[in-house]
Amino acid sequence: MASPEPSVRRRKPESKDSSASETEQPLRRVQTLPSDSDDDDAKKKEQLPKKPKSKTKKSKASEDADEYDGWNIALDIARVISFLFLASCGLSYLVSNGETFFWGMKNPPKYLTKAYYKELIQGPVYLTPSELALYDGTNPDLPIYLAINWTIYDVSANARTYGPGGSYHYFSGCDAARAYVTGCFAEDRSPDMRGVEEMYLPLDDPNVDKHWSRQELRELKKKEKEDALKKVNDGLKHWVDFFAKSDKYRKVGYVKMPKGWPGTEPMRPLCETAAKGRKVRKIPGAKEE
Template sequence: MADVRQRKPVPSTPAKAEPKKSAAALAKDEDSSSFSLLDIFRVLTFVLIVSSALSYFVTGKSLAWGLERPNWTRVDVIKSWINGPVGYTDEDLKAYDGTDPEKPLLLAINGTIYDVSNGRKHYGPGGSYHFFAGADASRGFVTGCFDTDRTPDMRGVEEMFLPLDDPEIDGLFVTPRPPSLSPRPELNSRWANAGCGRRYSSKEMKIMKEQEKRKAKQKVHEALKHWVDFFGSSKKYTRVGEVKREKGWETKGPAPTLCARAQEGRSKRARPEGK
């Protein structure tokens, strides 16, 4: 009978036990996010789309809840930053009145140049404000005389806000002459009716006119500032540079005369109370 020998079982290699993690490592694994950057991007995109759709539904027109587009996102603003500020003379500006479609449409006010190409409908040829294009028409912005005042020279503009001198009314402000000194007897009754009571002396009348002139200049400043602020804060037009002029240009040459439209808007000085 054959000798049957049993083979000894081969001992199996025990599996390596996984190293135990520390408590800190386990806490880190539990706190780690399962979201990837792509997931975060998808969520933000979804929120943005929903917000824009809801904004349009509520406001009826805006995708950003009525917020204005930031100025720095406009292409023309970015281009102006890249190109740097321009410096044109008043003569140079004439070439940018919109007649050449290859050139930007420019205007200036108070020495600052703006690109108004986005408003070509209004400032381009045939537009209702074409007279402002290609020039610094600061004077015209105040007087309203667009055909004659396409100039930055503001000398004498304050006259449009000054009362007209009128001897009959102005005489009521000044201390009347005693009737006995009148070389014209027919005026005695008018002086008597005006009364000999003191109103203004000639010196005081001069001071009053000086005050009127200061107030008139302030009105010119405010009228011009209105348009300076309009273009300066515009989200449609871009500031591109400054007008180049020689020093002291403001006082050179004869001062412009007040245009007819501005002159016609003046009125007589109001009569003093009780006169």
């Protein structure tokens, strides 16, 4: 009887799962003990100088603000003060027409005076001729007023001229509109302009007037009077505009004339100085002498 064949043990094949599990196992970190060389490197790193930490934006901004708050603010203030000072000097030079850089004007413009704004608040004054006479400069506690065409102006800025002893003191304390045209300062201290046109009218002369017919002479006299009245109006307007446009003299009010004026007073004769300027009519075609 044949002996049975010896059984050979076969090795059990490895499963794919087991091999995969072995390979898929995560690698474990192997901790190694520090060597002597590592200790030396660490010591060297500690001995090296440390780099300064970079400043953040916030810290830089705060430091810049601290620096600006000091010297730069003082410098900016000095610049502003210098600019305002120079601007003030330039403005003073322009306003004073080159008189001063520092507002030290002898006759400042009316809008730079306290009286100007006081008058704006209180309004214009109204004075009768007798009340106006008190402001002729003889009382040092009162301003100097004059009137022209019923409008009152303060001329205190030129007290040397309009005050007592001044060359135009005749005009102070009254409305002397008539005198501005006639030139008779002492005689014509009145606003009554009636008859002033006569100073521009030619004198009647029979030997000359016979060269015109009655109708022609009548028309001629009418034209002469119209021209004379215009000359009176232009002469008075010149001085009215002078005071109205002046920066030295300011308007303060008006004159209150009596009811019915000037019909309540007799008509003034033409003053001697104005009357002397009258001449006879010129004969048509005659040569001028």
